[in-house]
Amino acid sequence: MNKSETDFYQVFTDLQCFILANMNRGNIHGVTATHYNIMEYIYRGRQVTGKQIAEAFQISQAAISKQLKFLTENRLIKQQQSTIDRRFFDLTLTDQGRYIIDNSENFRESIAKKASRSLTKDELKTLTLLLHKLMQQIKE
Amino acid sequence: MNKSETDFYQVFTDLQCFILANMNRGNIHGVTATHYNIMEYIYRGRQVTGKQIAEAFQISQAAISKQLKFLTENRLIKQQQSTIDRRFFDLTLTDQGRYIIDNSENFRESIAKKASRSLTKDELKTLTLLLHKLMQQIKE
DNA sequence: TAGTTTAGTTAACTTTGTTAAGTATTATGT
DNA sequence: ACATAATACTTAACAAAGTTAACTAAACTA
Numbered sequence: 001m002n003k004s005e006t007d008f009y010q011v012f013t014d015l016q017c018f019i020l021a022n023m024n025r026g027n028i029h030g031v032t033a034t035h036y037n038i039m040e041y042i043y044r045g046r047q048v049t050g051k052q053i054a055e056a057f058q059i060s061q062a063a064i065s066k067q068l069k070f071l072t073e074n075r076l077i078k079q080q081q082s083t084i085d086r087r088f089f090d091l092t093l094t095d096q097g098r099y100i101i102d103n104s105e106n107f108r109e110s111i112a113k114k115a116s117r118s119l120t121k122d123e124l125k126t127l128t129l130l131l132h133k134l135m136q137q138i139k140e
Numbered sequence: 141m142n143k144s145e146t147d148f149y150q151v152f153t154d155l156q157c158f159i160l161a162n163m164n165r166g167n168i169h170g171v172t173a174t175h176y177n178i179m180e181y182i183y184r185g186r187q188v189t190g191k192q193i194a195e196a197f198q199i200s201q202a203a204i205s206k207q208l209k210f211l212t213e214n215r216l217i218k219q220q221q222s223t224i225d226r227r228f229f230d231l232t233l234t235d236q237g238r239y240i241i242d243n244s245e246n247f248r249e250s251i252a253k254k255a256s257r258s259l260t261k262d263e264l265k266t267l268t269l270l271l272h273k274l275m276q277q278i279k280e
Numbered sequence: 281t282a283g284t285t286t287a288g289t290t291a292a293c294t295t296t297g298t299t300a301a302g303t304a305t306t307a308t309g310t
Numbered sequence: 311a312c313a314t315a316a317t318a319c320t321t322a323a324c325a326a327a328g329t330t331a332a333c334t335a336a337a338c339t340a
Binding site: 001005008012014017018019021056057058108111112116117119123126131135 | 141146152198259261279
């Protein structure tokens, strides 16, 4: 690694440590980060299935199945067997689930706010642009 | 959240998902990311103790104790009771441990390389600078 | 219509974290 | 000097969240 790469490596190490350390903090409304992420995914998508969530988060369907069971038992989501193809379950948030998503300042939101506090508007734009460019390359 | 914050939020979401999904991949030499991170911390520091590692990674001392036991049993690190204060254990890598750290391209290293491929040198510098600034604010 | 594929579930297990209580060692206040 | 407190670490019992493998039920297909 050359100098610029090493510098980037260091700050990225910091960021990674921070993300890992803070991910499962908070437990807003008794909901863990994993639950929150799944609920958010359901909220933002349309006709979301378990399989899709498993692929999005890159974990096994079995794991998602367990989480969805928990969320259903706790009345945060509803699972309704699709009438078109009864192998699928349409997932939607309950009122309570929607309330949590709407009213929780999550981890990323708090980072975003801190970002706009510590950087100028132009800096934030540049950072967003560069991160976006980076992510494009990384995800290949 | 305003527009710039929302944009940042989106790309940060991407980044976070990626980090979480890819963290425990690889298992280079049969060593998980957690083991790797601890070993790297021991390697880079001097007179590292279990307590320090626990604080650095923000997990309990008990968890670190278990990981250190595993690493010692697998001859990746050595724990030697300090002669100055016998409550402490000086941690060092074994030859095998050092070999692994020296010869593994870890997750962050591969990101750094992709970063320098997808961005110009100036862009990478700017990104590093802005991320650094952000991290300063975030860690308060 | 028999065989295959797909979505999801369940069971048994692993990893990695937690808290609480314990040991051994060192520091401290009277 | 010595009881008490603090520190570094370990152990045990447990919890959360993931894994694989085997299963059900539904839909596709040749």
